[in-house]
Amino acid sequence: MNLPKFLLADNSNHPDDVFVLHTEYPRFLINLKDDEIEWFEDLTGEKEEDVATELADLMDKAGEFYDEEMKKYE
Numbered sequence: 001m002n003l004p005k006f007l008l009a010d011n012s013n014h015p016d017d018v019f020v021l022h023t024e025y026p027r028f029l030i031n032l033k034d035d036e037i038e039w040f041e042d043l044t045g046e047k048e049e050d051v052a053t054e055l056a057d058l059m060d061k062a063g064e065f066y067d068e069e070m071k072k073y074e
Contacts, residue, residue: 006065020062026055030062 009019009029018032027040037059043051 006062008066008069018066020066022058022062026058028058030059032063032066035059 003023005022005024007021007023009021011017011019016033020030020032022028022030025041026043029038029040030036
């Protein structure tokens with residue numbers, strides 16, 4: 001199966017939260033309400049500077065993905 005890079009997610013137990021799931025390495029779930037992230041990968045051993053830059057970029061892309069998806073509903 002070929003998964004999209006990002007997926008929207010929600011949960012009825014958290015009706016005010018908006019989640020975006022990143023399906024490629026490093027996999028994570030971000031709550032756009034408060035930018036809290038749940039990592040599904042162990043990033044220990046990676047260069048901290050490289051990881052920080054890549055993760056900041058991925059977080060921005062997750063937000064952009066959400067914005068583009070919401071435009072489709074307008």
